[in-house]
Amino acid sequence: MDYRRKPAVCRALLVLLIVASSAAVSMSTAGYDEKCWKDDDHHPICVSSDCKETCLDHGHVDGRCSWQWSWRPYCQCLLADCQ
Template sequence: MASGLLVLLLLVNSGLAPAVLGSEDCWVDDRVDDVVCTKTDRCRRSCVGHGFEDGRCQWGFPDLLPYCQCRRSDCHTKATGASD
């Protein structure tokens, strides 16, 4: 159990987890316009302006502040994420 958790934490930290965990590989980080994502609507507008389908404010360990993620247009998963 502990070794499985350790492997998962290493994957998340290395950036390989999205490919392992599924639909999260549809989302790409967009830290061009804002370093900290404070409004989901602003993130969505920024992502659409960059040619992506949708945007969300995403945060969690190890990131202490939310950042904007954009969904690729070739993915057809429902948008989820932190709300305003």
């Protein structure tokens, strides 16, 4: 009986982690309009730390990896003059 419960618990934890991470991302960027984010083409595949560093180097406020309209994440920079 125990061998059936372990995969179910693992799946439940995976779903919980996915839901929690998507909620955290939406909360961290909720204060800004989507028009405030500009696509940055310096990275073929976005990695959060590299994206943020590149955006800061180019004079932007912040950087994020976005999955909108793509099968892979791409880097977006938060414009400095946007509230």
